[in-house]
Amino acid sequence: MTEGVQTSPAFTPRVFSGIQPSGGLTLGNYLGALKRFADTQNKGIESIYCMVDLHAITVWQDPAKLAHATRELCAGFIASGIDPEKSILFNQSQVPEHAQLAWIFNCVARMGWMKRMTQWKDKAGKNQENASLGLFAYPALMAADILLYHATHVPVGEDQKQHLELTRDIAIKFNNDFGVEFFPVTEPVIEGAATRVMSLRDGSKKMSKSDPSDMSRINLTDDADAIATKIRKAKTDPEALPSEVDGLEGRPEARNLVNIYAALSDQTVEQVLADVGGKQFSEFKPMLSELAVTKMTPISTEMARLMQHQDEIDAILRRGSERAREIASPILAKTYEIVGMVR
Numbered sequence: 001m002t003e004g005v006q007t008s009p010a011f012t013p014r015v016f017s018g019i020q021p022s023g024g025l026t027l028g029n030y031l032g033a034l035k036r037f038a039d040t041q042n043k044g045i046e047s048i049y050c051m052v053d054l055h056a057i058t059v060w061q062d063p064a065k066l067a068h069a070t071r072e073l074c075a076g077f078i079a080s081g082i083d084p085e086k087s088i089l090f091n092q093s094q095v096p097e098h099a100q101l102a103w104i105f106n107c108v109a110r111m112g113w114m115k116r117m118t119q120w121k122d123k124a125g126k127n128q129e130n131a132s133l134g135l136f137a138y139p140a141l142m143a144a145d146i147l148l149y150h151a152t153h154v155p156v157g158e159d160q161k162q163h164l165e166l167t168r169d170i171a172i173k174f175n176n177d178f179g180v181e182f183f184p185v186t187e188p189v190i191e192g193a194a195t196r197v198m199s200l201r202d203g204s205k206k207m208s209k210s211d212p213s214d215m216s217r218i219n220l221t222d223d224a225d226a227i228a229t230k231i232r233k234a235k236t237d238p239e240a241l242p243s244e245v246d247g248l249e250g251r252p253e254a255r256n257l258v259n260i261y262a263a264l265s266d267q268t269v270e271q272v273l274a275d276v277g278g279k280q281f282s283e284f285k286p287m288l289s290e291l292a293v294t295k296m297t298p299i300s301t302e303m304a305r306l307m308q309h310q311d312e313i314d315a316i317l318r319r320g321s322e323r324a325r326e327i328a329s330p331i332l333a334k335t336y337e338i339v340g341m342v343r
């Protein structure tokens with residue numbers, strides 16, 4: 001993972017990533033983020049994972065649902081194999097340094113940079129005047145999340161790439177403006193077969209919790225029957241599967257199902273195709289369905305079990321926030337000093 005790292009050797013490798021508790025985790029979140037977090041943790045690198053509740057409220061969230069989604073997300077992290085003893089798990093609002101550093105970065109980032117963000121354009125839609133100011137400033141808060149811990153590596157799905165480039169721009173501009181080498185230039189880690197899991201109904205659209213069709217996604221809370229039905233009904237084409245990756249060209253739905261199979265079975269796409277090349281979807285879909293059920297149902301069962309013990313989840317988040325603050329607070333204090341805030 002450290003190949004090609006451009007960060008200064010002064011920065012110890014540290015992983016940070018975040019997920020919004022905006023209701024419902026999908027197979028995209030699992031393969032693009034959670035599963036990879038667990039793999040990273042098991043390599044022994046210090047890792048910090050955040051439920052970004054301050055980001056979630058950039059669009060309206062019902063308060064009771066936000067609280068439920070935050071706990072459920074924490075349960076999702078743990079059920080996916082993230083050990084709260086090894087990694088730090090916490091919710092963003094409980095470490096006020098995130099909002100404090102974000103304000104500094106609001107003053108470093110330029111309006112033009114923010115306006116170019118595709119997520120801003122997509123989420124604000126045609127009615128930008130009516131979008132929240134928080135939605136516009138969203139990427140500066142994300143940069144604060146990462147840089148508050150001097151994180152060097154950020155594992156994310158493909159859709160976060162532009163935000164991570166902006167994080168690098170903010171770090172570079174801050175360092176230049178103040179003549180310091182204080183913030184690392186963070187490396188995005190976008191690796192593996194499933195950094196962009198697509199909708200099961202339309203291979204050109206990302207699998208997303210906000211898609212109106214529940215058949216378009218596998219939820220982490222789906223049971224075996226729901227998973228099997230969704231895979232059986234997933235859109236495909238009439239051709240047999242190819243034996244080589246080139247043969248997936250122009251076949252987005254086939255590519256997506258093969259990518260999902262590869263990521264779930266910890267294989268490369270090449271390895272999967274060497275095995276299943278020549279098979280019809282009528283044969284491949286049951287294989288995928290069995291694999292997905294085997295891998296995913298223990299996670300949903302464990303999430304449901306953990307949700308019976310909300311006090312324990314809250315205690316894990318509280319303890320995580322304390323540990324996160326121990327790292328964040330000296331970095332914020334140093335930032336204030338660099339900027340010239342008297343204390």
Ligand code: TYM
Nearest residue numbers: 017018019020028029032033142145156157195196197207
């Ligand atoms: P969010 O909450 O939309 O998604 C969380 C993670 O899941 C990945 N992901 C996917 N990966 C593959 N295929 C998909 N269909 C798919 N859908 C989602 C996302 O890429 C992400 O890694 N802005 C971030 C949250 C954030 C953050 C951060 C991330 C806030 N601060 C600091 C990293 C570092 C977001 O909205 O992710």
